[in-house]
């Protein structure tokens with residue numbers, strides 16, 4: 001069985017397709033994942049990145065199917081996170097003549113994970129090239145995309161960018177290239193990947209994109225998912241939008257509910273936003289339509305909420321009151337938003353209670369921490385079932401959020 005794929009003569013994918021992973025340090029990998037590793041056979045032999053530790057044997061088998069392991073000269077490590085470096089100790093052992101090639105920060109990070117005392121290192125400086133014979137690799141540091149030591153490698157002779165986490169997606173498939181899989185699905189997963197993994201580092205991503213723009217690229221070989229060769233323009237076009245937090249005309253409503261009172265409020269906010277969106281569509285023919293998303297925090301995952309939130313211009317958070325506080329999963333959503341540092345969004349807090357305060361009030365306070373301007377000074381609250389007056393307030397708030405999202409979208413166009 002051949003589990004390697006040729007990118008170009010002497011350059012092969014030798015990684016591992018993980019169909020079973022569903023939780024990738026809290027990321028919901030609903031479609032599985034791949035850990036891409038690339039073997040370059042030239043006058044010198046180099047392996048770019050490895051796989052997670054449990055799949056070291058599969059990586060070794062793939063490499064050994066193309067070249068004797070004793071002939072591997074370089075084990076290039078672009079990123080020390082263990083989905084790429086986990087199998088590095090096994091490869092160092094299996095390839096006795098190989099030198100580990102990485103930047104100085106990466107070496108320090110590797111030393112924090114493994115006993116590297118008997119590893120041979122070759123440390124590259126940013127912009128330095130490594131000749132492999134007819135081909136070479138030029139290294140560029142891209143700090144914080146995704147860790148401080150992250151780097152990429154460019155092969156000018158083949159115009160291939162080995163981009164590590166950048167441009168990746170979590171999709172397990174036997175296909176390797178972007179023109180062999182549904183493009184909208186690849187882009188959707190690339191967006192989710194960006195929102196959940198790279199979003200806090202938008203500025204650094206924009207800087208890395210500036211560097212990439214100076215290169216002639218015919219193939220982007222990321223460390224996760226499909227390899228870009230036919231749709232490079234599609235991914236390169238959307239990445240700056242994601243990195244700069246460009247607004248879509250989108251309202252996101254996320255809530256958790258105990259006995260459906262908060263859910264009734266959420267649905268009324270949704271209805272108000274949808275109705276207002278229809279009015280905007282009638283007034284602005286040919287324009288994008290307002291997108292309104294309603295998500296129950298416990299019936300989806302943080303990963304999906306973040307993917308929807310990335311470009312949302314307005315957001316409403318709702319929670320029933322539990323133990324005089326938020327419901328836990330809505331708290332998790334707000335915590336997650338705090339870490340992901342999305343661009344500012346117009347916001348609303350709402351929720352219900354039985355006899356004391358807690359849920360909606362806690363959300364209002366969290367909006368201040370998130371620095372999201374709220375459309376109301378106090379949360380919209382409902383004592384148990386919402387009255388017609390409360391529902392009307394929710395409907396109007398939905399319309400206000402829709403207008404705010406529309407204004408932000410237009411200002412960004």
Ligand code: FEO
Nearest residue numbers: 081083146165223
């Ligand atoms: Fe795919 Fe940051 O590791």
